[in-house]
Structures are given as C-alpha cells and as structure tokens.
Amino acid sequence: MSRTRWRLGLTVTACLVAAAVVPAPAHAEAVTDYEITLDPTATGATIDDTMYGVFFEDINRAADGGLYAELVQNRSFEYSTADNGSYTPLTSWAVNGTAQVVDDDGRLNERNRNYLSLDADSAVTNAGYNTGIRVEKGKRYDFSVWARAASGTTLTVSLKDAAGELARVRQVAAKGAWKKYTATFTATRTSNRGRLTVAATEAAALDMVSLFPRDTYKNQPNGLRKDLAEKIEALNPAFVRFPGGCLVNTGSMEDYSEASGWQRKRSYQWKDTIGPVEQRATNANFWGYNQSYGLGYYEYFRFAEDVGAMPLPVVPALVTGCGQNRATDDEALLQRHIQDTLDLIEFANGPANSKWGKVRAEMGHPKPFHLTHIGVGNEENLPNEFFARFQKFRAAIEAKYPDITVISNSGPDDTGTTFDTAWKLNREGNVDMVDEHYYNSPQWFLQNNDRYDSYDRKGPKVFLGEYASQGNAWQNALAEAAYMTGLERNADVVKLASYAPLLANEDYVQWRPDMIWFNNHASWGSASYEVQKLFMNNVGDRVVPSRATTTPDTSGPISGAVGLSTWATSAAYDDVKVTAADGTTLLSDDFSGDASQWKHVGGGSWSVQDGAYVQTDAAAENTMVTAGDPAWQDYDLHVKATKKSGNEGFLVAFGVKDTGNYYWWNLGGWNNTQSAVEKAADGGKSTIVSKAGSIETGRAYDIDIKVRGRQVSLYLDGQLWSSFTDNKPAEPFRQVVTKDDRTGDLIVKVVNAQSSAARTAIDLGGAKVASRARVTTLAAAPDDVNTETDTPVSPARSTFSGVADTFTYTFPANSVTFLRIKQR
Structure with a gap:
C-alpha cells in the first residue's frame, strides 16, 4: 500500500495531551496501557446483513410454557410416560368428581388421540406452568374447548387462585358431536397462581382446553408471549434458526401409525406442526417433556417475518445425533424426507395456488415467506454417513430450487476427528456453508479470537449456529464479546452467527447457559443477552482494518x-x-x-x-x-x-x-x-x-x-x-472497528476482560471525525449475574467529547464499550 497507516503508537506528547480530556479512573494504579491503530484506506471484510441472528430450540420449556402464549399445560391430555417417567395424561390437572382420559374411536381426530371423559357434576382444574396461570388485572383472556355432549351439558368455566375469583365465571352450553366452544375473561385481579376450572352439569367429553392472553405479540392468533417476543425483537436479529438443535435429528424418522405405536418419540417433522392446532400431533421432546406443536413451522415463519429476520429452518438428514449415532439405510424413507424438504420450501415460497403454498395461504399467509437458506442435519457424529445423505438432499434441492443455500455441518465440537472429517468432506464437496457448534470455557473464547483467521477464504463459509461460554455471569459474556470481535474481523468467512440456547424457563432447565430467562410473569436478559443486543444493533457494513497492542502473557508452566x-x-x-x-x-x-x-x-x-x-x-x-x-x-x-x-x-x-x-x-x-x-x-x-x-x-x-x-x-x-x-494466551483486550455506511459512523468496539482499566491511545489513521462520540458501555463485576430482580449488567449510555484523529480513552475494567464516531 502506498499510504500505510499501521503505526505502532503515538508520541508521548500526543498521549499526554489526549489523556487530559479523559477523567482519571477510580483506581489510577490499576491501569494498563494499550494502543489501537486504524487504517481507513485499507479494505476490510464486508459484513453481510445476516451476520447475527437467534437460534430457537424447544429446550428449557422454551415453547410450551414459554414463547408460545398458551397458558394451559397439557391442554389435550396427551402427556405420557414416553415423554417423562413422571407424566400421566392428567399431569397438571386435578379432578373433582369422576373423570378419566380415554383413547378410543370417539377421539377428536387421529392425531389428537386422548380426550377427557367427564362425568356429570364433575370438574377438572389446570395448574398451568411455574406457580400457576398468570393473569393481569384488566387484560382479556380467550378460553376455548372442544366438547362433545350427547345429551347436552352446561360447562362452567372459572379462573381462581387461593384468594378467590380472578374473573367473572363463564358458562357455555354444549351439545352434540365434537365442536369448539369459546368464552372471554377479563381479569379483575393480577395473580401468578391462577387455576382454570371446567365443570360439567352432565357427562361430556373435553379436549384442547385452552386459555390465551388476548394481548399476544403483534396480536397474532395462536400467538406468542409478548414480553419474550419483544425481547427477541429488541435484539434486531437478522435470522431465526429453528426448530433445533438436538430436537431435529433425534428419535425415530418414521411416520405415525398404529403399528409404530404412534411414535411418541418421533423426530421433529415439519408437517406434524402445521394446520389447525387441534389436528397437530403432540410428541415426546428430546429434552424430557412433551411438546404440543402449537408453536409450529407456520408460527416460526411468521415470527421471523414479524421481527424482520430471515427464516432458517433445519431438517433431519436421517442420521441421528446428540449421542444416538444411528444412520438409516431405508432408501424409501430417505426419499420421503427429501420430498418433505422440497415440500417445505414450497410451503414457504410457493404461490398460493401450489399444493403447499395453498396450505400456507389457508393458514392466513398468502404471500411467500422468502426462504433463502435451509440447514440439513445437526451435530451428526457420523460424518461419512451424514455427508452421503446430505449430498442427496442438496442435489434434490438445488435441482428444483437453485437459489436456496443448503447448509451442512461439522458435528458437535470445535475440534477432533469428527470435526476434521466433516470439514474435509464439506470442502471436497464444495458445500456453500457449514454449521459449527461449540460450548467452551471463557478462557477458550479469550484464547481463540483468531480461530477463523486461518480459514480458507475460498472454501465453504461458516454458520456459527450454536456457541456460548459455559456460564451466565458477566465474565462469560465478556469472553463471548471478545470472541465476537474475531467473528466480525473474519466476516468474509463467518456469514451467520447465533448464541444458543435462546430461552430458559427458570423452573424447567435442561441446559445452561441461556440468553433470556423467564417464569410465568416476568422475563430478563442475561449478561450474554446484553452483549448480543449491543453487537446486533451496532454491526456496521464493513470492517475497518485495525491493530491493537496485546497484554503480556504471565502464565507459567502447567501445575497442579x-x-x-x-x-x-x-x-x-x-x-x-x-x-x-x-x-x-x-x-x-x-x-x-x-x-x-x-x-x-x-x-x-x-x-x-x-x-x-x-x-x-x-x-x-x-x-x-x-x-x-x-x-x-x-x-x-x-x-x-x-x-x-x-x-x-x-x-x-x-x-x-x-x-x-x-x-x-x-x-x-x-x-x-x-x-x-x-x-x-x-x-x-x-x-x-x-x-x-x-x-x-x-x-x-x-x-x-x-x-x-x-x-x-x-x-x-x-x-x-x-x-x-497449551501455550495460547488468553488475551483480555480485544477490539474491532466497523463502518456503518448509512450513517457514516466508525464503530470502535473494545472488550477489556480484566480487572484493570485499559488506557488506550487510539489512532484513527487520518479520518476526519466529529469531536463527540456516542458511547455505550457494559461493565460489571466478573461474577455478576442478571436476575428477575437485579440486572447489574445493563447498558450505560454517554457522550465522549474528546475525539480527534488521535486521542486517548480509558476503557473500564471488565467492560465492553462501543464508541460510535461520526465521520465528517
């Protein structure tokens, strides 16, 4: 380059003058000096609009009892010991009088096997999730039930807690064959411990007992819990990956049938999850509970559209993962799943008069969902068997839909035999994109900021579909933030990235860490949520090449x-x-x-x-x-x-x-x-x-x-x-600079994951900039954890008025700081 600006530092005089505009840190002795130097004339990686997104999997009760707004647990009496050893068809229900769950020819439909036979003058009460059913004073709640009563009956529906009524009692007259009946409640008190009771004067059969808040996200029917969906929307995700995870490629790949016992542990298949909710199957969830499929593929597509994100579904490749390690040799079954995947693309993108586009239109969305990417498989630990089947999926998809990007994967770890074999096959097969997953210690993330520096720029691109530091404290989020600077620096290789898992109900946890926590009445973002939100709302369009000095490595020999x-x-x-x-x-x-x-x-x-x-x-x-x-x-x-x-x-x-x-x-x-x-x-x-x-x-x-x-x-x-x-230093000081083409801002992103402040000389390489910068800072003690009642990790916004071509800024200890500097 003819005009190199890779400068190793400023003169002492310049440092002293610039430092004068910055308040001294609280502990002046705990300061480490660094330098950041930009080269705005060099060409950095372009950052795609799809860089950061979210990954939703029904783990930790993320769907039923979580994002899916249904307030009744086990609404169709389908819970089974196949889902969880402690379950019965009456889990979460209490009977007053006489009632039994029946599976016979009188059922509501073939997919909804069980129903409740309720005797005269009997009642059933549902306890909801967590401590009970949450209702809020003045809000409306929509009740519905499918009922059959040959001689007719009056259904009395009430909402109560231990202190009494939560809304005026409703009565519904039911008679004849199966029919849906509805009523609306307006809560007169707020409670987290509500119970829904349905009583019958005469014998009746009940199924699909439901209670939904009227106020769902975007007021969508069969909709989403508003506070959770809004927290996800606030991240500004560029894509939504769904429905898993281990949920995708575990269990049986077979169809439902009498011979197979209706496959209580069937793999997640998208056709099970669409159409009227009363006709959707329920299924055992890999994570140890039942999933209703009320939140299904249509709702996932609709949610992605509502938050302005690209939908990114993942389908099974007929090689099970997550410790199961089985590959099917049934060619007919493989071809059926390939056809199901082609049908899924038609469901998402086909015209309203196509077979599956018509199904989408009948569900309320005649316009296409604009699907552009699809993942085949998830964390398969049999790379050769997986890739042989992946190639068949990819060939069929590309033959009919050449514009769809088909994503492969590299197994469950960041290294090892499976990883190496999978990547070799992906490279040799000219795969477009490879989905990597890993969960590691904070130290690993601090050590491996350069992971993608050495990846082949002409090889498959990377979708980092699942990653997190193993914990939910601020020190974990700091390490993730440091690592994300490396993702952005390598945005020509890493095209998509999503932290995982997304949601966790605090009373039903199978996996930690998680980004957003909730119970039946509140939700809160973890420290990692705040980091993801800061990065996702300040991405920029291209990387401005920069360099920073490093921290001396004080690690000695391995001892212990x-x-x-x-x-x-x-x-x-x-x-x-x-x-x-x-x-x-x-x-x-x-x-x-x-x-x-x-x-x-x-x-x-x-x-x-x-x-x-x-x-x-x-x-x-x-x-x-x-x-x-x-x-x-x-x-x-x-x-x-x-x-x-x-x-x-x-x-x-x-x-x-x-x-x-x-x-x-x-x-x-x-x-x-x-x-x-x-x-x-x-x-x-x-x-x-x-x-x-x-x-x-x-x-x-x-x-x-x-x-x-x-x-x-x-x-x-x-x-x-x-x-x-093991001699890689865990570098605590990381940075990346990007440019926002729309605003012209330079976005200087600095992570200081150490207990001392980082006094930093910043050289903008001759860029003409305004003297004021908008600053967003996340700083806390390393062990701080956000909870429902205390959120020590929260963004602090301020203005810094000492910006110049060369200036000094002191980054607090244990902090993530973004400086948005407007160019003139």
Whole structure:
C-alpha cells in the first residue's frame, strides 16, 4: 500500500495531551496501557446483513410454557410416560368428581388421540406452568374447548387462585358431536397462581382446553408471549434458526401409525406442526417433556417475518445425533424426507395456488415467506454417513430450487476427528456453508479470537449456529464479546452467527447457559443477552482494518495436583505413581492400605476394594478425587484403570488447581464413543484434543501422562496416544472497528476482560471525525449475574467529547464499550 497507516503508537506528547480530556479512573494504579491503530484506506471484510441472528430450540420449556402464549399445560391430555417417567395424561390437572382420559374411536381426530371423559357434576382444574396461570388485572383472556355432549351439558368455566375469583365465571352450553366452544375473561385481579376450572352439569367429553392472553405479540392468533417476543425483537436479529438443535435429528424418522405405536418419540417433522392446532400431533421432546406443536413451522415463519429476520429452518438428514449415532439405510424413507424438504420450501415460497403454498395461504399467509437458506442435519457424529445423505438432499434441492443455500455441518465440537472429517468432506464437496457448534470455557473464547483467521477464504463459509461460554455471569459474556470481535474481523468467512440456547424457563432447565430467562410473569436478559443486543444493533457494513497492542502473557508452566474420576461408570484404579522430572517420587499409592491421601471433591461412592480404589456408583457423574500438591509441575503420572460397568470409561486428571480448574483425559466419554483431553477453566470446559474410541469393560489399561512446562504427552498401554502444547494466551483486550455506511459512523468496539482499566491511545489513521462520540458501555463485576430482580449488567449510555484523529480513552475494567464516531 502506498499510504500505510499501521503505526505502532503515538508520541508521548500526543498521549499526554489526549489523556487530559479523559477523567482519571477510580483506581489510577490499576491501569494498563494499550494502543489501537486504524487504517481507513485499507479494505476490510464486508459484513453481510445476516451476520447475527437467534437460534430457537424447544429446550428449557422454551415453547410450551414459554414463547408460545398458551397458558394451559397439557391442554389435550396427551402427556405420557414416553415423554417423562413422571407424566400421566392428567399431569397438571386435578379432578373433582369422576373423570378419566380415554383413547378410543370417539377421539377428536387421529392425531389428537386422548380426550377427557367427564362425568356429570364433575370438574377438572389446570395448574398451568411455574406457580400457576398468570393473569393481569384488566387484560382479556380467550378460553376455548372442544366438547362433545350427547345429551347436552352446561360447562362452567372459572379462573381462581387461593384468594378467590380472578374473573367473572363463564358458562357455555354444549351439545352434540365434537365442536369448539369459546368464552372471554377479563381479569379483575393480577395473580401468578391462577387455576382454570371446567365443570360439567352432565357427562361430556373435553379436549384442547385452552386459555390465551388476548394481548399476544403483534396480536397474532395462536400467538406468542409478548414480553419474550419483544425481547427477541429488541435484539434486531437478522435470522431465526429453528426448530433445533438436538430436537431435529433425534428419535425415530418414521411416520405415525398404529403399528409404530404412534411414535411418541418421533423426530421433529415439519408437517406434524402445521394446520389447525387441534389436528397437530403432540410428541415426546428430546429434552424430557412433551411438546404440543402449537408453536409450529407456520408460527416460526411468521415470527421471523414479524421481527424482520430471515427464516432458517433445519431438517433431519436421517442420521441421528446428540449421542444416538444411528444412520438409516431405508432408501424409501430417505426419499420421503427429501420430498418433505422440497415440500417445505414450497410451503414457504410457493404461490398460493401450489399444493403447499395453498396450505400456507389457508393458514392466513398468502404471500411467500422468502426462504433463502435451509440447514440439513445437526451435530451428526457420523460424518461419512451424514455427508452421503446430505449430498442427496442438496442435489434434490438445488435441482428444483437453485437459489436456496443448503447448509451442512461439522458435528458437535470445535475440534477432533469428527470435526476434521466433516470439514474435509464439506470442502471436497464444495458445500456453500457449514454449521459449527461449540460450548467452551471463557478462557477458550479469550484464547481463540483468531480461530477463523486461518480459514480458507475460498472454501465453504461458516454458520456459527450454536456457541456460548459455559456460564451466565458477566465474565462469560465478556469472553463471548471478545470472541465476537474475531467473528466480525473474519466476516468474509463467518456469514451467520447465533448464541444458543435462546430461552430458559427458570423452573424447567435442561441446559445452561441461556440468553433470556423467564417464569410465568416476568422475563430478563442475561449478561450474554446484553452483549448480543449491543453487537446486533451496532454491526456496521464493513470492517475497518485495525491493530491493537496485546497484554503480556504471565502464565507459567502447567501445575497442579492429580485426580481420578468417573462419569456414569463404575471403575477401579490402582498403582498410582507421580514422579518428578528428576526421578523423585511425589506420590505412590497401590491401595494396599487406606485411601487417606485422596480428597473427595465430587460425588460418587469411593472405597478401597481388593487393593484398588473403586468408584461403585455407575449412575454418578463427576466423581473426582484428588491427591498431591497444586504447585506440582514437570511430572509423570502413571495409573492403572479398569472399567467395571456403566455407560462410559474413566477420567484421569492432572494440573488440578481446584474443582473448576484442571485438565483431564476423558477415556471412553460421550457414551463410550470417543476420548479427549478437556481443560476446565473457571468452571467451564473446552476440548484440546479428541479421537474416536471406546473402553472395554473388565480390561486393565495403563495410563501415563507426562507434563513438561506447558507440553503434555499422553500414553495408553505404552503407546503415544497424543501430545499437545497449551501455550495460547488468553488475551483480555480485544477490539474491532466497523463502518456503518448509512450513517457514516466508525464503530470502535473494545472488550477489556480484566480487572484493570485499559488506557488506550487510539489512532484513527487520518479520518476526519466529529469531536463527540456516542458511547455505550457494559461493565460489571466478573461474577455478576442478571436476575428477575437485579440486572447489574445493563447498558450505560454517554457522550465522549474528546475525539480527534488521535486521542486517548480509558476503557473500564471488565467492560465492553462501543464508541460510535461520526465521520465528517
């Protein structure tokens, strides 16, 4: 370049003059100096309008009892032990009098199998979700029920809590064959503990007992809970990925039928979820509960349109994932699913007179939904089997709809054999886009800002469909923010990105962390929500190349005690020996006596048996015991391990600092399908190296781990299994600069994930700018967590008037700061 502006810093005089316009930090001694230098004449990556979006999966009761506004739980009496071992068809219902759930030829329809037979002078009461049914004084609520009463009956419908009525009682006269009856309540009091009761004067059959708030998001029928939908809308998402996740490609791929027992654990298939809600199936949810499909594909498309986002559905590829690892060889079934996918595209985009476009139009949306991207498969751990089937899906889609981008994936992890194989197949197959998923420790995100720097610019683009730091505290969100600067810098490779999961009901949690939390009456954004919202509303259109100085790396050699553990397995350990590099024995235990050298830091049931240390509880997880000195370094660890029973293998730990900071060699993990070295840092884990493989029950394995500095070598039965060097610094100071073409703003985005303020000399490279910048800052203590009643992580907005071609700004400790600087 003829006019390079990559300057390493400012003169001392310039720094002092610029610093004078910035108030001194509260603790002047806790300041680290940095420099950021822009080159506005260089060409940075273009950032697509679709850069950031949201990923919705029905996990943590995100749909029923969550985003889907229905207030009645188990409205069609379809709950089953196949969904959850504690369920019955009357879960969430209480009977006063006589009633039974019936599955016979008198049912409402073939997909809605069960109904309630209610005797005369009997009643049923529904408890809703969380503490009960939420109603708000003055708001209207729409009740409906499908009823059948040969001789006629009066249905008395009431809303009450322990203190009395919440609305005036309604009565509905029902007679004859199945028919839908409705009524409307206006709440006279606010309550979070409401109960809906339906009483009958004469015998009647009931199904689809429903109560909806009139005030849904955008006032849509069969609509969405307003506060949750508005929080998602406030993110300004560019796309909505749905419906999963593990929800997509787990369970059976077969059709509903009498022969198959109506497939209570059938995979998620879009045709089950459209049409009148009373004709939609319910199904077992992978995450351990029932899903009603009231929130179905039509509602997902409609929601994406309402928030101004691109719809991005994901369909199963007939290779199950999420630990199930099965691939179907039924060609007819495969072709049926391929045709279903073509039908889905027609449902979304076809004219109103096409077969599936007509279905969409009849549901209330004659205009197309403008589908442009579709994902095939999710986190398959059988890359060869998946890709063979993916190619058939892609060929059929591209033949009929050449403008649709078909997205593949790279398995469930950020590294390892599956990941490498999947990417090799995707590159060789000239796939347009690959969906990556990973959940790692905050340290991993701080270490891997450069992950996409080395990706092939001419290869498949990346859709980062699921990612999060393992926790919901501010330190997790800070690490994610630092990582997002790397996503933007590599926007020519990373085209789409979505944090996951999106929603969690605080009383029904299968997975943490989550972006938005809620109960039956309130919702709140996590620290990660605030970071995502800040980035998603200040993306910019292109990257302005910039550089920053770094933080000195103070990490020393790997040090720590040693440990033994199991996960859903019983195992025996013997002949443990730790030797220093000079040959000195640090620890030796053949368990010929007691186990007094070992400290229990996990669960399980440990005891000395027959000269071995045995963990006998085959259901317990994370059962670690430790021994030794946290200051140990440069040592060799030997242990003999034998799996006795259970689902997995065994774990041998080293570099153990405490319960949240250690390394372990996980042999036979992931349902005994692979082995890996995992690093735990601040309570979160990340994978350093992994390989496919299993552990045999009853066989004794010799395990040796050699730690030298930050290099580790691992031996299994005397053979080198793998080695690695963990020397990547966790850089706490990250930045990226983008330009907003519409406003002309430069957006300087800086993450300071450390306990000291960052006094930073900023060189705009000769850009002509206004002297004032709009500032948005997120800053909090690292352990702060947003809750319903306390949100310490909230944006603070201000104005900074010291902007110039070169100026100094002090970024607070543990902060994310965006400076919007207007160019003149």
